[in-house]
Amino acid sequence: MPDERIDTLVIGGGQAGLTMSHRLKQRGIAHLVLERRRIAERWRSERWDGLMFQFPNWSVRLPEFAFPHSDPDGFSDTASIIAFIEDYAAFVAPPIRCGVEVTKLRRDADGFLAEIAGGSITARNVVIATGPYQRPLRPDVLDGHPGLFQVHASGYKNPAQLPDGAVLVIGAGASGAQITDELVRAGRHVFLSVGRHNRLPRRYRGRDLFWWLAEMGVDATPVEQRGPSRLLPVISGAHGGHTIDFRRFAADGVTLLGRVAAACSRSRPISPATSPMATPTTRHSSGSSTTSSRPAASIIPTIPWRASACPNRRPSLRRCARSTCARSGSAA
Template sequence: MPDETIDTLVIGGGQAGLTMSHRLKQRGITHLVLERRRIAERWRSERWDGLMFQFPNWSVRLPEFTFSHSEPDGFSPTSDIIEFIEGYAAFVAPPIRCGVEVRKLRRDEGAGFVAETGDGRIAARNVVVATGPYQRPLRPELLRDHENLFQVHASGYKNPAQLPGGAVLVIGAGASGAQIAEELLRAGRRVFLSVGRHNRLPRRYRGRDLFWWLAEMGIDQTPVEQRGPSRLLPVISGAYGGNTIDFRRFAAEGVTLLGRATAARDGVIEIAPDLVTSVSNGDAFYATFLGMVDDFIGTRGLACPDDAAARARLPDPPSLTAPLRTLDLRAEGIGAVIWATGYGLDLGWIDIPVLDARGEPRHRHGISEVPGLYFLGLQWLSRMKSSFLSGVGDDAAVLADHIVTRL
């Protein structure tokens, strides 16, 4: 028998879980939020010291709660985002219990669902899984047998002083890898950056930030059904005032660009011959977006200044014209490797047949095929902006309305 019964259980106390609680309270639905550690835990413990939020300050908001800032077009440090989420938690005043981990979620014929926690069993008619998209750090098996080499995933990286002396190899050039590589370079470290497939976008173009254009053009409202085949997130940064990521600029400033790391033996890494293709494809994605904005401006007759600098292209660096095929860690004096290779979901605790072969939940706009089981805060849950701070509230409202129909 369960130790406690609740109408709706929300699992996760980050922005998605807090927003879900807010929407449920607005509809008078009795619920409970469980957070295994602290509110906004991943913002606290899995971000590096110098991380700047990738969204401009004017775009940071949660339902009925604004972000206090003095520079609309600036970018905020992690500490400010944590303070914002804490402020939102105080505003929502959710019925939340921190330090309670759900170890298993299973169906129960009588209660609907039962969540097994370290504090007992909780039965619920509805469950919203709001644990976020960045749950399990991913890294390949490469270099796992190099025990004497300092290695850390981006989720565990804190600052350059954390690393031993010598050069640094950053594997992965997405938003995290690019910003960490630039931070290390500015700290005086010699940096090697392994670049794979990526989608590059401008930080600003023709006087406006990227996210202004996404909203103005309605691109951030693109439904998941119209999502393209690429699952790549854009390479953007809010660091150092918010600059467009340009790998040619990185190289001009001293970063050695590499293709994908494919194998390693005796401290020598084999590099795929794909660097030129990856950079070229990233450039093409970038140019396509600029063209879309130009067409939109022309169609709407907007008074936006020309931006020739955004189309300027630096010469190809030596690491691009004659890319390395191997990298000898010892010969290059590399003392640390940072794995900026992304994250995966970790939903194995859900003992319900609702996950696909990749371990991702089967759902439509957050509503699973199991009545009463919902997901919130995932990338592209219903549309592009589903995982944005400014977008999670819309999805939460839809789920709350669906839960009302089950009362």
């Protein structure tokens, strides 16, 4: 028998779970929010020190709750976003229990049965508000390289965390691009593995990209209706907000690579599906792979990986004996 019964159970105490609680309270629907750790936990423990939110301050908002700022066109750091979510939680005052993890969820005769440590809860409705990237994607393609230092983006904090040497960043989305920029500014030589992406300007005709997307209604359009490409634009909120231009990265000394497809003994095959862009730099090839006299000593994956068999005669990135690998992508 379940220990508790509730009309609606909300799993997750981040901004999505808090917003759902806000709306349920307005409708008088009895509910309970369970958060396995703390409110806004991923913002607290799974963000790097120098992260700047890529959305301009004017666009940051939650239902009936404005984001406090002095510069509408500026960008906020992690601490400001955490404080905002905490203030919103105080405003909503949700019926929430922190430190309670749902370990299993299944249907039963009364709706759903959620198992928690030491008990269970039956709910007629369940809202899963854990976000799209609940677990870091840690592929096994590099498990055979025990001397290679690896860290996922959720565990990356700053350049000083990595051993000396070059860094391979796998994935060039918002996280990968901003981490690459940070590492370059710290004096590291960076290899950047680039997959499919949308390249759009940070600003156009004096307006931020998100202003234009909002005017076109893209932010209110379901993902399934956005056309063949659902990729988010690669832009950054760091250093006042700027366009991510991979050609500029190459000009600044970043070695651009294609998509990592597998890891084999002492080499790392680079898929020809995404060819590096041709640039006037001695450490860059215009083909589907790039090798350098300065092999990577750190790796930060930032996109989902799929392990594959080691193909023969594929272009590869050579690895030195002292290597580091940092993964920076979730299953975003």
